[in-house]
Amino acid sequence: MIDLSYDFINTLQSEVLRQFGVDNIQPNQCKLLAQAILNHTGKLVSETTLKRVFGFAVTQHSFSRYTLNTLAQYCRYKDWEDFQAHYYKKAFRPRQQADLSRWSEIKKKANAVSQYTTLTLKNRSGIPFEHTAPRQYCLSHIERFLESNYAATVFIAPAGWGKSLALVHAAEHYWFGKNALCPQDICWFINAHAAGSLLLKGFSLSSWLDNQLNIGNGDNFREYFTAHPDEKSGRLILIIDGFDELAMGADKLKLLYNKLEDFVYSNDLHPWIKVILSIRSSTWSEVFQQSQQSPAFRRFWFLGAEMDEETNINIPMLTEQEVKSVLYNFDFEPETVRLFTDSFLQKLRHPYYLQLFSQLNNTPGQTFVDENLSLFEIISRFIQNRLFSSPNNAFKVSIIERLLQLLDLGRTGLYADKSALLKQHPELFPAYRELLADNILVEENLSQEIMFNVKVRFAHNFLLEYFTAMHYVQTHGGQVSNALLDNVLNDFPQSPFRMYVFKWLLRYAITHQQETGIQGVFTLPLSALEKAHLLEYLVLHYQQEGNPQFSKVFPAGYFRKNPISSFISDDFVHFKKRKLLHALLSLAESTEDRLKIRSNLYIMALMQLDAEQCEIELSNIRKICQADDAIRDMRVTPYEAFYFIYEYLKFGIINEAAKEKIYHFALCWSFPQQKNISVADEAVFRAISFIFLLLGDHQHLIDFSQRLFNEHPSFLFNRTDPFRLMMLCWKAQAHLALNDVAAAKRINLHVDKVLKHYSSDFFNGRHLETLQKIISAEIWFRENECNKAIRAAESAMETAQKLDFKIFSLLNFGVLNRIYHHLQMDKQQKEAMHKVEIIRGSTTFTQALPNLMQL
Template structure:
């Protein structure tokens, strides 16, 4: 009994945070018991319990039960039974201490978790945890490293990633470190540290309510064998309220002292989340201290050039989040490259979700959603700000400095603030709100802090405004067009052009025509602007005059007809744009072009219903249009293709027309490029010959076009139609055992691609399939698999069903030959799934071929 009393005394002292008991402590313990349990154990009774007063009789069962409950047990009997089984009183005391402090730390952590999740712009289940960061954190926890840091730009998702780590590793079901003590700071800790001059070490001890005479860390330092897990300190948003270098230095010194204080304790871990600019300064301090540098774990996800491990979201991660949002809201979104680039920063996905929940009309936006989101961000953070003038001044000034600075789109912080010292608070607000980001460059003897726009969308927005303000001419759009031509091609020029259309959407609705078709832009840039403009016309209900509609449709139809094989012609955005233009079309010639494009798209998707609808609409077009503009009748062509896919009697009249075209071309040699109707006719004619396996006719047909339009096949004039015709000829040569000629064409196509780099996956995938077939004939199976697999994966991602099938067949043949039946089954299942929407009987033939 006496040993049980002695052990219970240790538990009560540990619970109270008292190392050496004195009579005066008994009153404090009595208060603690009443506060915690609502039960009373008098000061006098406690003095008798600890031996400060004579004990004439034993303590009551009530007193013993209450003291045991205070110590963390169910009662005296439970306590007695537990220590009898364990046989190690000191170990039991340590266990109770660890458990008690873990419960206290969990209270702090759970409040922090709840706060972070509730303040997230997205429902927490929709958010993404980065697998590479998780892998790094897991290794860090198992290693001897003591310091790990999440670094990234504002809005990169650092806070949510911290919450994901806490859930997965500490709080979740079957968490690997559920017995560890996790102490997750609230976001405003760094502000408190600075404002009240709090010592992190003291804050750590105070957070656990440790008394002055008892030190939790010291206790387990002396008894490391009794540690039951890890003690992990996680601090989020350390630099959220800190801007000046002296403030950061103060906090960093505090952190470094804490790390040194915990030196030697392998079970102690520190995890921070900071911005890249802040981390650059802290990283520099670590490099100056060899001991500190050794305990920092960078991880495989850390990128030294970016000073970050919280890098931009990739397309797969973005798609996962958007799928969850669209499923909840009913929105449909097919992101363009500009949107993917914007959504790589998770903040803008949160903003999209917010707008969806606030305004149902956001559901209809497509490519122009890019401008809607950035404009909403600027209106929310800038236009309504009390220091709007100061912020706008700094942002415009940064744009001007970036234009004149050879180092790129960043300038020294001192340059930006020179003469604008009164705007210092606004400058820090712009950083905190996600407009600007600082970068610390210590590569030179004299280190500098540089500043740039956090996202290119913001830079191009303010650059477009700056250009417009600089140009007061009457024909402003014409002047801007010349500036755009001189601007280097790429994503930034595309965004700039979109911003001009956005700014002029009401003032000058046909600005798109002036900007897109003035020359100097690549086909993909023009196509991006066309999708963007159609999106604005639909969603903002911008009214065009009849003349504006006619001009827009005429130029757009001619452009799409000439370039659609260079574009992602199966994109849902493409279909939406063509349908809108068709609704605007008033001239039968333009209607014919657009209907033919829809029919080709339906044919590539093997869409029976859409193809028949297109044929029915084409039959309504005046016959004179077909005679005047098309060397091969389009209705006859698509009737043949429909019959072929339907395995029905096909209209062979078109085959006779193509044969006649080869023998007796309807026009003489023309050194100019082919007209729109001719280009479309060449496209569907080559499809017909290829599907009919008339290989020699394919070769003769392409050679006829080479004779009629020699300029089309020069490297300078290389385009999508050139690539497509050459590749079809190469396939025909290869399958006619003319391997040398097929290889020569493949080399020529690659040279063309070196000139025309703005082609999309369709032409490139055809080339990969050709290379795969050439390698397979040479029995270079490893190389063949590389080409076929590349084509197959990209076809699957872009929904090129026909090409996916063509890529699958040789892959299945090689895998079967190599006895890799697992891959055979995987590819077969994927192709079968892709073909579920095909309603042509040819599906059964294709499946039989795949199964064979």
């Protein structure tokens, strides 16, 4: 009889490969092997069966005698029994030899089947197994379980959570690795399908274990080793992976669970026998959850500290370090990984999303996909794999449409009642369970003793955003028309949710080559922030597709009517935006657009203390200023103000004529209140404020900024304008220099409140956050709150270094140096000074260090 042990499957694999003439086999070679077997034996073993034999496909039952006989005959044996008999004699010496006790024999059987199971799971991994990372929580969970008196434990999570690979890593860590911690234990690692194929035929786990003794009828495995403890070298661990209701069927699964439960509870007197399962959250709620009410369940089953009773998950997502470990294994440079935003890393902590992201960048010659673009590609692939490629996709789409109706496309909240979702639609139950299993939907059980209350939501908000966008596309005949865009605009207020819905619509229009729809998105009365994010996505998408000449999407004159400068803010002062800004230059049609882009590139280079790049941008800015009469007639042009800063930091030179011109301008300029600030005006105002700060003329800086707010009171109402917040930060810095701590603290608290309240509006604008923390550190130091000061200053330094804001690093060092000196933290002071020396060696702005560190 072919049983669970598969004692010689690994040996058979090796013999088949040797006969075939290869050391390793790939899935695409199974067809050739099938033909070779047919030629040699005259019998057909299908390509699919061979993939199961070598672990490339799921094995839902024991291999047939026909398959094993044919493979044995291919290896020049009479049949499978002859093959086993031959290798049994080689593998096992006479029983009287002490080193091959019954425990050792069973361990050999267990190792054979476990090696086959782990090989299968490794081959089925979406990421090459050698690139995956052990999950410390799972290892610790099993360690606590092994040391406890519990008889069973379980990993519960949705599909794609990495449960099976976590078990493989754990099995190698504790039992099968080179430096295994518990090498004397017997570990029987099997797939639930293999167990079910026997148990559903009437076997029980206890009788199956009894059969492994192979010493005659009537012997009891557990009682034998309890009576002969000297023959027992460790524990017996039974790992069953994949209690999957979808593949097995609910009725069979419940029968299997009952048999498993009988086995677990019968081990009360045998604590050295332990069971480990992996199971999907949806299956747990259907089959296991009812048993949790019994005291016996809690006494025998270890669920772990992370068990969430509402979502039925007891494995946390990957840690940030585990995510980075996988990315490093895929040859991502540490510098690249360090630049990922926190929000993007949070999404990659989901194992399946990390898998998709890794696959996006694992194609030979594939460059790194921008994280903003990657997120949409990950979600798109996830939905394609889990929803549209499913046999029940029509039913699944019906459920999702019903959920969108109940949520009113998110306007009434994120949760709907399960009873309302599935009421009077029993035909939807199987598809609903698949949506739960695939982590598209999530149930949260909020039931109480007297009230049944189960809520359903999308597993992630971006799934709601995606399906909302596709709902509008479907209801408008698959066209991103002006009517569709107007509906979205009218249905949702300005919010990150609305912006992401528009992003999905923009992506749909791009991929379906609907140029009218693309143009329509940018003619909507959206906020500057929304347009900036949408235009960035558009540029990134075309660049990724290898088609940077995307200007043909927009007709001539389009960006004269819809100027780019209206939504390029300080949010674009980020070195990762440099490529984007250069791409936008090809779209810029007006002087203001070109000046805005070049000014941002200059500021970016200045913040990085890249003198050579500043020279390049100054040359371009000079040409723009000279070619425009209005700019050339300004009392101080952007070029003159920017060049003054460059000369001062490069050579320590103060051009007295330029200085007098700048001071005269600052004292005398005046515009009607209704006049909007132009791009050139803003560039000059920004530069003059920084000049006053560099020259240490703090009172002039305060007066200048106050006049600016008086002349243009609209600033007071535009709370999230980055230019306004930057001016407030410089003003607070000046108050500190004049020892007016109270005024500086009042301004700083306001900026901090705005940045926190509108955090989603500053996705890339980390320079404002960094400058605000530097000011906070100085204020807390002066108030003798040294612990708070250190935390703020060190956090600001970390961000400044991560984003290469060298100017802020130098400003922050002045604060840190005083704090470290005051607290006599000599080691930290030396380390900070070392970082400053690195900056000194990386810039030709020779006067930057002495001038900036004294501010």
